[in-house]
Amino acid sequence: MGERVVAITGGHGVLGKAVVEAALAQGLKVAVIDHASGHAVPEGVLEVGGVDLTDPAQATKAVEAVVAHFGRLDVLLNIAGGFVWQGVEGGDDEWGRMFALNLTTALNASRAALPHLKASSEGRIVNIGANGALKAAHGMGAYAASKSAVHRLTEALAEELKSTSVTVNAVLPSIIDTPANRADMPDADPKKWVAPADLAAAILFLASPQARAITGALIPVTGRV
Known part of the structure; x- marks a missing residue:
């Protein structure tokens, strides 16, 4: 497993950094693809910064940079995304942005990575969905709709790739324990959230060879919420 190469979009965020650390601990070779650039990364990690994944050409260029550096790509983790709270009434300005950040980034990165993932004996795509997209709450329409689209992308792509080595799955977290969420919900108990x-x-x-029998799955990861 030590020779496997994983590309992590949104790798400079709180979750992205946790995945980078865990991937390195497992002996994976890691590339971070992010809109931000110039962030410190652990030794041996390739940073591909300044990438707008809503642009298919930039997504392709970023993936090609990873393959040029490591010689292969086995895993794509689509962590890049965003969240906003906004009611449906009063404006639709955030709807397009949520679909761009959550769905389009995953779609473009996946399309760019697929030729390389198909060449792997154990290709993997893991997307970040949302438990809150299963039933949208007040103020969650744009976010939940975009994450629901990620769920459908996961299922459809998994079906398309059943004749290949590539599996496609998604995790559906509830509230993740981040500094931003603690600031926004100071009265909540973060111990109940997802670390x-x-x-x-x-x-x-899900990115490992041991998960080869799982594809098209939407896996709830909800802590104690």
Whole structure:
């Protein structure tokens, strides 16, 4: 497993950093693809920064940079995304942005990676869905709709790739324990939320050869919420 190469979109975020750390601990070779650039990364990690994954050409260029550096690509983890709270009434300005950040980034990165993942004996794509997209709450319409689209992308692509080595799955977290969520919900108990390290462990299991029998799955990771 030590020769496997994983590309992590959104790798500079809180969850992304947790996945990078866990992947390195498993002996994986790691590339971070992110809109941000110039962030410190652990030794041996390739940073491909300044990438707008809503642009198919930039997504392809980023994936090709990973393959040029490591010589292969086995795993794509689509962690890049965003969240906003907004009611349906009063404006639709955030709907397009949520679909761009959550769905289009995953779609473009997956399309760019597929030729290389198909060449792997154990190709993997893991997407980040949302438990909150199963039933949208007040103010969650745009976010939940975009994440629901990620769920459908996961299922459809898994079906398309059943004749290949590539599996496609998604994790559906509830509230992730991040500094931003603690600031936004100061009265909540973060011990009930999902720790980034625990979510990273679930993601990396789905990315492993041992998960070859699982594809098209939407796996709830909901802590104690």
